Amino acid sequence: xxxxxxxxxxxxxxxxxxxxxxxxxxxGFGAEQNTHVCPVCLGLPGVLPTINKRVVEFGxxxxxxxxxxxxxxxxxxxxxxxxxxxxxxxxxxQYDLPIAEHxxxxxxxxxxxxxxxxxxxxxxxxxxxxxHSGTNIKDSATSNVDYNRTGVPLLEIVSEPDxxxxxxxxxxxxxxKAIMEYIDVSNCRMEEGNLRAxxxxxxxxxxxxxxxxxxxxxxxxxxxxxxxxxxxxxxxQTEVLEDGGHIVxxxxxxxxxxxxxxxxRSKENAHDYRYMPEPDLPPIVTTAEQIEAFRKExxxxxxxxxxxxxxxxxLSDYDAGIITSTRAMAEYFDAMVSEGADxxxxxxxxxxxxxxxxxxxxxxxxxxxxxxxxLAQMIALIDKGTISSKIAKTVFKExxxxxxxxxxxxxxxxxxxxxxxxxxxxxxxxxxxxxxxxVEEYKAGKKKAIGALVGQVMKQTKGKANPQMVxxxxxxxxxx
Ligand code: ADP
Ligand code: ZN
Ligand code: MG
Numbered sequence: 001x002x003x004x005x006x007x008x009x010x011x012x013x014x015x016x017x018x019x020x021x022x023x024x025x026x027x028g029f030g031a032e033q034n035t036h037v038c039p040v041c042l043g044l045p046g047v048l049p050t051i052n053k054r055v056v057e058f059g060x061x062x063x064x065x066x067x068x069x070x071x072x073x074x075x076x077x078x079x080x081x082x083x084x085x086x087x088x089x090x091x092x093x094q095y096d097l098p099i100a101e102h103x104x105x106x107x108x109x110x111x112x113x114x115x116x117x118x119x120x121x122x123x124x125x126x127x128x129x130x131x132h133s134g135t136n137i138k139d140s141a142t143s144n145v146d147y148n149r150t151g152v153p154l155l156e157i158v159s160e161p162d163x164x165x166x167x168x169x170x171x172x173x174x175x176x177k178a179i180m181e182y183i184d185v186s187n188c189r190m191e192e193g194n195l196r197a198x199x200x201x202x203x204x205x206x207x208x209x210x211x212x213x214x215x216x217x218x219x220x221x222x223x224x225x226x227x228x229x230x231x232x233x234x235x236x237q238t239e240v241l242e243d244g245g246h247i248v249x250x251x252x253x254x255x256x257x258x259x260x261x262x263x264x265r266s267k268e269n270a271h272d273y274r275y276m277p278e279p280d281l282p283p284i285v286t287t288a289e290q291i292e293a294f295r296k297e298x299x300x301x302x303x304x305x306x307x308x309x310x311x312x313x314x315l316s317d318y319d320a321g322i323i324t325s326t327r328a329m330a331e332y333f334d335a336m337v338s339e340g341a342d343x344x345x346x347x348x349x350x351x352x353x354x355x356x357x358x359x360x361x362x363x364x365x366x367x368x369x370x371x372x373x374x375l376a377q378m379i380a381l382i383d384k385g386t387i388s389s390k391i392a393k394t395v396f397k398e399x400x401x402x403x404x405x406x407x408x409x410x411x412x413x414x415x416x417x418x419x420x421x422x423x424x425x426x427x428x429x430x431x432x433x434x435x436x437x438x439v440e441e442y443k444a445g446k447k448k449a450i451g452a453l454v455g456q457v458m459k460q461t462k463g464k465a466n467p468q469m470v471x472x473x474x475x476x477x478x479x480x
Contacts, residue, residue: 003203003241005234006211007169008161010198011176012154013186014126015058020151021125022049022092022281027153029192033131033146041151043088048280051076055153056099056284058185059123060294062155063100065183065301066118066176072286074099076123076278081268084145085128093156095275098122099284105179106303107171108321116172117160126152155185161200161211166230170223173197174325178302181327196221201233203241213247217254217261229254233261305330313343323347328366339376342383349375353396370399378406390463391415418465421473424457427465428473431456442478450474 020027023040040047063070077095103118128150134140157176163169177195180186188195202214215233220226232254237247251268252261300308302324309320323333329350336346350365354375358368378395381387387395387410398409410416418424431453432439441449450471457470 002206003238004206005164006161006202006204007163007230008200009159009169009172011157011173012196013157013180014194015055015153015155015185016187017052017054017153019052021052021055021153022151031148033144034148036148042147051281052153055123057294059099059121059155060291061183061298062185063103063121064295065179065298066103066105068100068103068118068121070100070291071097073097073283075283076281077275078278080274085130087150091124092278093124094122105175107168107175109168116162119158119160121155121157124154124156126154166227169230170227173226178326182299182301190221193221197226199230201230203237213249216251216267218251220254225254225256228259229261232259315347319347319351322351332365332372335372336376339373341376341379345379353393357400374399374406381406381410385419386410386417387415388417388467391417418461419469424465424469425473427457427460428477432477439478
């Protein structure tokens, strides 16, 4: 039997508010343990929470940006469980009346666009962190509890089980990340845990409508782990089913070092959490006018921007998709264009040499040693004819390694393009004289042979001869 995978994601997105969700403590990452705490987030007896209104604003904006319906009457609930990083023994979250519901986002798949439905977006507080002296709790002599993260605001974005592969899950998570970055509600730094996903995976016979039994993997915080964990889990479940076994509904943990998932505990159900309305916080009541005001504050979103780049600059759908796929990419592109760079050239350099170099060094575009301004200046030198596109690659490499302007590099390294006809002609004549075989082939009708001669001229001028001029001069001499 052939099985198909069914995947749903619960994405936790840490919000970039200055202070926590229910108290005035700072949210900053990386502070000394237990320095961003107060009686409220430590859950001491007798304290009362107050809602940070920015969190509600961000929740509504996230909902609007993902085509959700905003609930004008929304409330908080207590999700009860015990763990040392949760000082109150309940997490203040939302249950039956989340801030936003019934949304969708579109993703690109191999077979075109696919709409992924969002079940809901709710607001909640983050838990603290256990800091082990060893690599995990079992091999540690001591473990500290750090409450700095306790009460940091989160949005939990829950998808319907509409995803069918690891690639789709990745594309979906990338889309959510891009939207949250565009609307500026989260830093989305996965390595700092700003964005993490719980992955639910099940299998069912191909074509079947019923859902199979799922397993859940929590706190996945990189795209690589997301894909690897899903692919591993699909394979593991396939083997179990093919051997005649059945899937146990459970929470599993992804071990990136070993590349396997391990059973952690049997899956808890909603009723295990004894959800109950939060008595210490009033319901959140929003008016249609307030919601519209937030909608007006939203920036242009990735899909709209992608459309615009195609219409305004004639970029292909693919290129526009990549350039708008992160806020930083889109801003880099905009900066180049406003520095006067031709849009297509800007896109080509971003997707070509720039991406290649960034990938090779594992860098993000916001950390690029070559900023948009210098790259735009370099494109201007190509447009002016000062350098050829080929030499530009050398200039780009030099810019990558130093802070010098492209003009300076061209001057220092003597990279100015040779456009003097006499000078090029001299080399062309010499190359024709030295390569009788290629000349003969060309004259006998093998027009491609000219390539070798162009190559020779470029080599002898160290790539500096204007390639169009070389082509023209060679052709005119050979055709005579
Ligand atoms: P919880 O995991 O908190 O119990 P839900 O039951 O609402 O919450 O499901 C959470 C996620 O699991 C959602 O993203 C949903 O799409 C996904 N999901 C639910 N059932 C399945 C299934 N059979 N296979 C794959 N994903 C599923
Ligand atoms: Zn506090
Ligand atoms: Mg879950």
